[in-house]
Amino acid sequence: MNWFITLFSSTLGKKLIMALTGLFLITFLVIHLIGNLQLLHHDQGRAFNTYAEFMGTNPLVQIISKVNFALIIMHAVWGLILTIRNRKARGSQGYVVVKNSSPWTSRNMGVLGTLILIFLVVHIKHFYAEAHFGNIAPANYDGTDVKDLYGTVVHWFSVDWYVALYVVCMAALGFHLWHGFASAFQTLGINHPKYSPLVRFVGRAFAVIVPALFALIPIVMFFTHGV
Ligand code: HEM
Numbered sequence: 001m002n003w004f005i006t007l008f009s010s011t012l013g014k015k016l017i018m019a020l021t022g023l024f025l026i027t028f029l030v031i032h033l034i035g036n037l038q039l040l041h042h043d044q045g046r047a048f049n050t051y052a053e054f055m056g057t058n059p060l061v062q063i064i065s066k067v068n069f070a071l072i073i074m075h076a077v078w079g080l081i082l083t084i085r086n087r088k089a090r091g092s093q094g095y096v097v098v099k100n101s102s103p104w105t106s107r108n109m110g111v112l113g114t115l116i117l118i119f120l121v122v123h124i125k126h127f128y129a130e131a132h133f134g135n136i137a138p139a140n141y142d143g144t145d146v147k148d149l150y151g152t153v154v155h156w157f158s159v160d161w162y163v164a165l166y167v168v169c170m171a172a173l174g175f176h177l178w179h180g181f182a183s184a185f186q187t188l189g190i191n192h193p194k195y196s197p198l199v200r201f202v203g204r205a206f207a208v209i210v211p212a213l214f215a216l217i218p219i220v221m222f223f224t225h226g227v
Helices: 002-009 011-040 046-057 059-091 109-133 149-156 160-187 196-226
Strands: 138-141 144-147
Touching: 002 011, 011 046, 011 059, 011 160, 011 196, 046 059, 046 109, 046 138, 046 144, 046 149, 059 109, 109 149, 109 160, 149 196, 160 196
Parallel strands: none
Antiparallel strands: 138 144
16 A cells, blocks of 8 residues: 555656546547537537436436546646646756746646636536536427526527637647647657657647537537527
């Protein structure tokens, strides 16, 4: 047990936690994106509401959802600890100005992560809390009532500043993933001269495509429902 505590209180252990939780959250993003793309069907929300009803009521999904929340908190707390530790280490170099040659994204993971965390607090309040504890009117499909969560999404994505907030936060998510994806593989030791360029390419493609599609949803909904 002692080795376990020593490992996870070391910098390497914290980086391992960041990599493993980060990779889980990347998987969540893919599933969440596929679900949210149902919003773009021209069906008054039927496909999205049916998907949301399944995700909101299936017992296995509910367990995974709790794990997801726990991992988000873990990723955020450990990330904050690592960022503060790195800042202190840089600060202890005194007045000597050392030019940091690491890329902008790598140096600003803490700031980008904090922006994403603020986005998540707003997002969970308006969508998750509303879906699970709010008073959403039902939609009826073939005689079955399901919550009309689509109506809630349409409501928020008709608000210009809200759409702008989502787009800015998706840019932050893109920059965060730009560094985070390949960095997770490096921490896990998957660092082979033959495969690393491929991992970097896939990571960067992911960092552009996934947040861009997330941002596209509020933009399309704003122009089809909001104006
Ligand atoms: C167009 C963009 C997005 C839309 C329309 C959207 C929509 C939703 C909705 C409707 C829910 C509540 C579903 C339910 O619990 O039944 C939800 C939950 C959630 N969303 Fe999003 N989302 C978007 C982007 C994102 C992004 C980019 C992230 C992460 C950075 C995110 C993270 C989450 C999390 C963590 C939950 C709680 C899920 C759980 O139960 O574990 N969402 N989202």
